[in-house]
Amino acid sequence: MNGEESLLQTISSYLDQGRDLAMGWATSPAAWSQFALLIVSWGAAAFATRKIVPRIEAWVRPRTEGAGLFAALLRFALRFVPMVLPLLAYGFTAVGEAFTRQVFGSGAVIAFGKRLFLFFAARLFVAHVLTDPFLRLLGRYVLIPVAALNALGLLGPVSDWLESLTVEMGNITFSVMALIRGLIAGSLLFWLGSWSNRQSADYIKAQEELRPATRELAAKAAEVVIFGAAFLLLLNIMGIDLTTIALLGGALGVGIGLGLQQIAANFISGIILLIEGQTTVGDYVELDGGETGTIVKMTARACILETFDGRWIVVPNEHFITTRVVNYSDQGSANRYEAPFSVSYETDIDRVPAIIERAVADLPFVLTAPDGPDCELRAFGESSVDFAVEYWVNGIDDGRNKYQSQVLFAIWRALKAEGIEMPYPRRVVEMRTQKG
Incomplete structure (x- = not known):
């Protein structure tokens, strides 16, 4: 009640002064x-x-x-x-x-x-x-x-009044004016930091002569520098002694030791990935758990994989360091696939490799280097002779390209054109009847 009465008295005093000033x-x-x-x-x-x-x-x-x-x-x-x-x-x-x-x-x-x-x-x-x-x-x-x-x-009186109000946070005491000034300055600094980070990231990623991993590492380093400088400048604006950061650093170290181990491990793993450059944005990878996809984004904590059906998988960076990762691409390198098929036992199997290799080589996406199509005899099955043709393509058969589907169509058409039968399982059923 006393605070409200004091505020009302202050407002009344300003109104009286305003009325006297207007009359004057x-x-x-x-x-x-x-x-x-x-x-x-x-x-x-x-x-x-x-x-x-x-x-x-x-x-x-x-x-x-x-x-x-x-x-x-x-x-x-x-x-x-x-x-x-x-x-x-x-x-x-x-x-x-x-x-x-x-x-x-x-x-x-x-x-x-x-x-x-x-x-x-x-x-x-x-x-x-x-x-x-x-x-x-x-x-x-x-x-x-x-x-x-x-x-x-009223700007001066209001500022003085806010300066007289204090907020205590442990051993640190702030005036309300300093807190408001810090919030405004912090908002502006971090907006400016976000804008600067976007501009610097766009500039760095536009430098095509740098390796993708180097561009990502430079962008992350610029982000850390920009926001670190904004944070230190904000502390200076708020009048906080930078020596108190030592206490904050100790608390942060305890927090990392107790509860932030995985976050720290993922952050360090992300830096290692960017420095080594063995896995970078655009690579098609298969994880130890069977997940496959293209890396579309690398953050400080995780990598984002996009599967061929459009789903995003968030994989912590630590998994790329501590588990087996199969990288199918290195900026567009060639990859080898194989397509299995079978023919009947009545077929002259000596003709099959030349027919299939010629048919697969005619496909526009099949490469001649490092090796052309190679048709191999794999096994004598229960009701068929089993073959497989190996071929190289420049890219990943991830569902978008559908290389194997077109290769199988070519095999089917080639065998039909030569009159070669693709068998199906056959069974002999013997019916016995008992004489009464």
Whole structure:
């Protein structure tokens, strides 16, 4: 109750001061002259805006469809056009304030007008310049309220009041103002860090002369550096002594030792994978558990495999270090497959290899190096002679390419064209009847 009464008394005191100030302005010739200067400044700014803005737009707009950094800067500059009017009014008012202070010895009214024009500029800045949703949200709920408090002359008292309130977290004490300042600065720093990380990652991944593993490692290193620098800068802004990081580091070490072992192991394994480069994005792999897929993303904790049917499998990095992993691809290397088939025992089997090798070699995706198609006799089955043709292709038969399906079709057509029968199981059934 005492806190509420104190707050109500403070608000009442400010209202009384505002009423007294308004009455003083209403009866003061100096205040009226300052009001007149504000109106003249706004009118002069409006007149200048009508003359300047069309020229600015005519100079900028013809280049807005161009590409490149300069065109992007021109398009960005075009967003500031709506702010020309309040900023010009602010500048003209500043000149008038210097005049009134020399003549009348005061300039409270014109100073209020300056702050009001600045508030209008802040609103237009949020509405027209900020396009990122996060920055616009921050401008709407931070920049505009701060500009409103500044216009009313309450920014200093509110800041002092927030500075007097404290929050205790163990042995560390924060003022509410420092906490708010840290939240705002942290939001901006980590947004800037995310933007910088995206730009640096796009630039690094565009360097085709580097190995894929090297690009991934450089992108991760840039990410660690950017966000590490943002974190240290945030601590400095909040006024936290960096020596307290030693305590935080000790606690983090205990946490890793007790509960974060797997996370640390996966993180270190990810670094090893990127350095060695034996497994990288784009490789088709088979894990020890039988999972197969193409690596589409490598993070600090896990690799993402995409199967041929579009499913994503998240595999911890540690599995690539501690278990057997079969890598079927190395940036598009050739792979060997085989297609089994059978013929009947009535077939002249000496003709079969040449027929099948010729038919498979005619397929456009079958390679001649490191070896052409090779048809081999595998076994004498119960009701058929079993063969298999081995062939090389440049890629993975992962369900998208369907190499083996086309090879089997070619084998079927070749055998049919030569009149060779592909047998099916035959059984002799003997029926016995008992004589009565």
